[in-house]
Amino acid sequence: MAYTHEVEMTDICKSFGGIAALEHVDFCADRGEVHALMGENGAGKSTLMKILAGAYSRDHGEIRIGGEKKEISSTKDGRDAGISVIYQEFALAPHLTVAENILIDNLGEGKPVIDWNQLNRQARKILDWLGFGHIDVREKVENLSVAYQQVVEISKALSRNSSVLVFDEPTAVLASSEEKQLFKIIETLKEQGVCIIYISHRLSEIFAVCDKITVLKDGKNVDTVTTKDITEEQLVKMMVGRDLTEMFPPRNARIGGVTMKVEHLCCGKKVQDVSFEVREGEVLGINGLVGAGRTETLRAVFGADKKDSGSVILGGTPVQITSSKKAVSLGIGMLPEDRKKHGVLINQPIRVNMTLASLKELSGAFGWINKKKEDEVIDDLVDKLRIKIGSIENDASSLSGGNQQKVALAKWLGSNCKILIFDEPTRGVDVGAKVEIYRIINQLAEEGASIIMISSEMPEIIGMSDRVLVMREGKVMGELNKNEISEENLIKLSMGVENI
Numbered sequence: 459m460a461y462t463h464e465v466e467m468t469d470i471c472k473s474f475g476g477i478a479a480l481e482h483v484d485f486c487a488d489r490g491e492v493h494a495l496m497g498e499n500g501a502g503k504s505t506l507m508k509i510l511a512g513a514y515s516r517d518h519g520e521i522r523i524g525g526e527k528k529e530i531s532s533t534k535d536g537r538d539a540g541i542s543v544i545y546q547e548f549a550l551a552p553h554l555t556v557a558e559n560i561l562i563d564n565l566g567e568g569k570p571v572i573d574w575n576q577l578n579r580q581a582r583k584i585l586d587w588l589g590f591g592h593i594d595v596r597e598k599v600e601n602l603s604v605a606y607q608q609v610v611e612i613s614k615a616l617s618r619n620s621s622v623l624v625f626d627e628p629t630a631v632l633a634s635s636e637e638k639q640l641f642k643i644i645e646t647l648k649e650q651g652v653c654i655i656y657i658s659h660r661l662s663e664i665f666a667v668c669d670k671i672t673v674l675k676d677g678k679n680v681d682t683v684t685t686k687d688i689t690e691e692q693l694v695k696m697m698v699g700r701d702l703t704e705m706f707p708p709r710n711a712r713i714g715g716v717t718m719k720v721e722h723l724c725c726g727k728k729v730q731d732v733s734f735e736v737r738e739g740e741v742l743g744i745n746g747l748v749g750a751g752r753t754e755t756l757r758a759v760f761g762a763d764k765k766d767s768g769s770v771i772l773g774g775t776p777v778q779i780t781s782s783k784k785a786v787s788l789g790i791g792m793l794p795e796d797r798k799k800h801g802v803l804i805n806q807p808i809r810v811n812m813t814l815a816s817l818k819e820l821s822g823a824f825g826w827i828n829k830k831k832e833d834e835v836i837d838d839l840v841d842k843l844r845i846k847i848g849s850i851e852n853d854a855s856s857l858s859g860g861n862q863q864k865v866a867l868a869k870w871l872g873s874n875c876k877i878l879i880f881d882e883p884t885r886g887v888d889v890g891a892k893v894e895i896y897r898i899i900n901q902l903a904e905e906g907a908s909i910i911m912i913s914s915e916m917p918e919i920i921g922m923s924d925r926v927l928v929m930r931e932g933k934v935m936g937e938l939n940k941n942e943i944s945e946e947n948l949i950k951l952s953m954g955v956e957n958i
Contacts, residue, residue, distance in 0.1 A: 463522070464489045464653040465510065465622055470519035472505055474856070475848040479505045480677045483519075487670075489621070492644060492654045494664045494685070497674035497697055498888040500846035503657050504545075504858055506674070507624050511543045512536035523622065537563070540621035544611050544628055547859060552600035557581035559599050560613045584613045589639045604795070605632050605748050612640070623647065624655040627859075627886050629663060632748070641667050659888050660915075661690045673697055694889055705889070706921030707896055711903040713924060714738030718790075718877050718908060720759055723768030728754040730932040732768070736877070741899060741909040743923030743943075745916075746952050751932035752912045753795050756879045760792045761785045772877075791875035793866055795882050795912070802854045802866050809850040811865050812836050816872040839868040844894055860887045867895065871902070878902065881912045896922060916945050928952055 463486040472480040480502045487493040495503045508514040510521065512530040521528050523539045530536050536543075550559050557574075558565060560581040565572065581595040590609050593602070599610060608628065615623060625644075629637045644654060644667055656668055664671060665685060673680040673696045680696055688696075719735040728751045736742045744752045758765040761779040769776050772788060779785050782792070802811050813832055836850055843864045847857065854862055863886060870878055880899070884892045899922065903909055913919050919926055926938045928951035935951040 462525075463487065464491075464524055465655070466520075466522040466525075467506070467510065468520045468522075470506065470509060470521075471517045472502075472509060472514060473517060475852075477848050478677055480509075483674065483677070483679055485672055485679075486682075487622075487653050487655055489651045489653050490648055491670065492648055492656055492668045494656045494658065494668040494671040495674070496657070496659075496664065496671055496693070497680075498860075498890040500676070500858055500861060501674040501697075501888070502677040503674055504626065505677075507543060507626065507655065507657065510536065510622075511541050511624065513543075537618065537620075541624070542615035542618050542620040542622070543624040543626065544608075544615050545626050548607055548611050550599050550607060550610060550614075553598060555596050555598055556585075556593060556602070556610055557595040559610050560584060560595075560617055562614065563618060580617075581613070584617055585609070588613060588616070588643060603749070605636060608632060609636075612643075620652070622653045622655070624657070626657045627659070628656075629658070629660065630885050636748075637663075659886065659892075661693065661889075664693070665690065697889055705893060705896070705917070707893065707900060709741075709900040709903060711739040711900070713740045714906070717773065719771040721769045721771065723755060723758060723770075724766045725754055725758040725763060726766065728932050729758060729765075732929075732932070732934055734927055734934065734937075736908045736910055738906050738908055739903050740924045741903055741911055741922055743919045743926040744910060744912040744929065745914075745919045745926055745948055746929035746935075748914070749931075750929040750952070752929050753881055754932075755929070756792065756881060756910065756912060757794075759785075760790060760879060762792070762794075786873070786875065789875050790877045790879070791870040791873055792879040793870060793881060793883055795885070802862050804855045804862075805853055807851050808847055808854055808857070808865055809836060811854050812839055812850070812868045813872060814869055816869075816874070819874060835872050839872055842871070843868055843898065844891070860891055863887055864891065864895075867898070871898065876906065877908045877910070879910045879912075882914065883911060884913075884915070884918065892918075916948055919943070919948065920945065930954055 465487040467485040470480050470483045483502065483506060485506060497503050505514060509516045512533045512535045515531055521530055528539050530539060557578045561577055578595045582591065585591050585593055588609065593606055593609065599607060612628065628640060632640065647654060658664055668685050670682060670684055672682040715738055716735045717738050721733050723729055723732040732755050746752050754763065757763040759770055761781045761784055770779055777788060813835060817827065845861050845864045854865055857865065867883065884895055887895065899909055911922060920943050923943060924940055926943050928935045928948060930952055938947055
């Protein structure tokens, strides 16, 4: 019997702790199609895909794969049905090698002795096909960059020869050249008849690779449209009811004197003689390609990594920052790039995560936390950032990726830090939440905070920065003032062109 759709999910419902995450959602995707699933954080995208993959059970509804009704109640059921998901948060074994991770589903294939040479050859073949043959298959995954860990995750999914492949924010940590390679891979998979479901908050990606778009909002269907029949502006309005031109709200901050100066900072090969300063009320953007040393520079400033040489000067006084704890005591906070590894305590309550940086302010004379005051601070932050939670006593792991990012941000908003380092603050965050975070950054600057914002997104850098430092291969290639910030100048400096 002929069937219409490769994936057909009908009347799907799911609740967590009495809160509806999905309400009677329908979703269909076809073979040889790239189908985008979009919506704000908490819209239900990840929940729907976890139900498809068997990571969550559905409360109600029906799933058909290739026209056949499936009872998918475990991830094994999902894999057996031909579904592979590359989640926004990686599912890798850090202490195993690249090859072991890629072929972990059929490791040894029941044989008493593993043929390591054959295993490595199989993994290398997949990486070669992806265009990343230079990655050492014998290297432990924990030693790889975040971008290369993503490549391993994609390779693992491709090793299963699945008929349905779900990408959840696949380019969030990839350089532009790696993105282009991924898009070529997706095109090849599409030509081979694979059904690809693509979750991303980057509108340019959606319009570049996707054939159709389904939008969810508050756990319900909004619409399914053909990509060529809709504009970016129309898509944003479908998602959040807000025009694209309102993405970067105006900021009325008075830029004052220098609050922090970094001089001749060196840290291994990744940071070489970096100097810069940031002022009161200023948003200083840090741009550059993946591997340029942006994160490494600011981690050294924050005391998370040990510097080889160089100095940090606060208010005209040189300081020794030997740990993150010391940095916080000096009024410096940092929202890290990898929220799951460094930004939140994933298995601790949301309450703990949100007030971790402000315990001193919330404690009385004998060190006891004032719970009433803590609740007031948390309620204010939840409202301000519009964090969607069931209970503040739930673990951070219960939140969507975007809401985890908001909790990581809330931790610093509740502190008294006046110098705030935001490393990819809107990574994996939907369009509506981005605007909320931009408004919070503006508010902090207007209150006199100094903001250092690392971002790989050019519109974000251009729309939010008062000044921009562009880095390349561990060095500052140039500095752009507000009237000099343009996509052309950012690209030129990041590519090593000194004369702009």
